[in-house]
Amino acid sequence: MSSILFFEQLLNGIQFGTMLFLMSAGLTLIFGVMGLINLAHGSFYMIGAFSAALIAGLTGSFWLALLASLSGAAIAGVLIEILIIRRLYRRDHLDQVLATFALILLLSEGVRWCFGAFPLYLDIPKNLNGTLLILDDIIYSKYRLFIIFMGLLIATGLYVLITKTRLGVRIRAGQNDRQMISALGVDISKLYTIVFALGASLAGLAGAMIGAIQSVEVGMGEPILILAFVVIVIGGIGSIKGALIGSILVGVTDTIGRIFLPELLKIFMEPASATSVGSSIGSMLIYILMALILIIKPSGLFGKT
């Protein structure tokens, strides 16, 4: 195993992690502020990717497409929050899980209706195509570096938003004491809509950026949704810091585990069975990690007990 391969995989893991962060930041905010488990968060990822593919097809511009993914998912978020989600805040977790599960069915089939069952493709812009030489012998995809950069940018942006702005103060206050801030005259239902739309638009952006390396199709959001749940459970539900650390942890563990576990097992086992056992355990690794963390700390790394 060369160190170059390891470094490349590490970067892949971080890239995956930053995208997971875009998903899980919204998820954890929505849970922290409104107390809502939103299974339909993956649908915003899908809606973002489809909005981007639509606009990219019409205008040919990748940057407009990214903008479209943000606004498309945000608009969908506002509509769905006002029509359905709003009624679920006071319900128990079971109702929330089921209603948002139903929303997944509704949104997935709705998108299939509009765009058909075939996957769409989103092109990477020319100046991000190709590779870049970093640290004299490691060649890495420019676009993936761009994704990491965007992820870090948004993480910083969120940090500033939450800690330095008036909206951030309200969001934090909402996490601590809902009744109190509505008593103090903050329009709580508007705040909820804003937080929901913010989460949705981040998910949408992640969908568009990943859609450009994979394909844009119905059901693309669910696998990453489950991973985002793993992330926020590991990080502690409601904690953005937890979501960031959890995302990188999950992204790196998953990528590195899948590649290196079979290699590691080859030291002890015959190659054929090492490959199959290694890849099986590699794909289960993050769930094992989550189970371990929950057994040691039942409310996640940064969760409130």
Next chain:
Amino acid sequence: MIVEKIFNKWILVFLFLIPVLGFIFEEPYYITLTTKVVILGIAGIGLNLALGYCGLISFGHAAFFGLGGYVTGILSFHALNSELMFSWPFVSSGSSDMLVIWPIVILSSAFLALIIGLLSLRTTGVYFIMITLAFAQMLYFFAISWPNYGGEDGLSIYMRNSLPIINTMDPLTFYFICLCWLLIVIFISAKLINSSFGMAFQAIKQNEERVKSVGIETFKVKLLVFVISGTITGLAGSLYTDLNRFISPSVLNWQMSGEIMVFVILGGIARLYGPLVGAAFFIVLEQTLGGYTENWQFWLGLILILEILYVRTGILSLFEKKLKYEK
């Protein structure tokens, strides 16, 4: 309450009549559909014990359904190919006898539920929902990447597993085998719910601290309910593999967990026959709407949302006569 009981009797009558009619009019498809309803109903009744009566929101019951299915599939795969399954601690080459398979399925699902329960019952609320989901996903990815039994493509078994004397390949016979299991499961659940143990786990749903304060070890009670619940769902998985003569990782997927939950909720939570009614409604919807439009799940989603937002208590509650003091 009385109307619901009469309705439940009618359900049983229907469950006897529909396949018999299917047999008389030579429409075996309806027999298969009703078999599916019965099997999914069993899976739902299993989940309902934990979710409906004890308030343990498990989002990972597909794990048990899939495990039951895979145990059945793997045992009969080895028996049919007369291939050695393992040689330690004793030699085994699988089995295609349901009388052997069922106890193994029951034991292995109970064991899995014990392990998952021991670990996840330490958490509550959202964390419990998520950790049960994670365990099911773990098995799902394991099944996908383990190449010996078909991996992602799934595993076909060419002959339905057998019973002595009876011909299980006959759709009507197999249906009645499933129906027998349904009646057994309903009987056991009814006994459980009305036992002192049942009182304890239903009380836990209401207020766990109070149950603790009268000296009941709630962790043990919850664990036992979870194990029984998982075992019943595992058994349903075994029957499901025999029905389709096929098993694939998709039954372990989180959408399966969601669907089993949907049966429970659509029919009416914490009602003995609720999951059965829910499963029947689901299959009828799939068959009728699926005939008109490919996007039938859109309408399923809409119905579910309306049910959760406005009806809230499931189909069976429509047949419940409200007492005067209830509003």
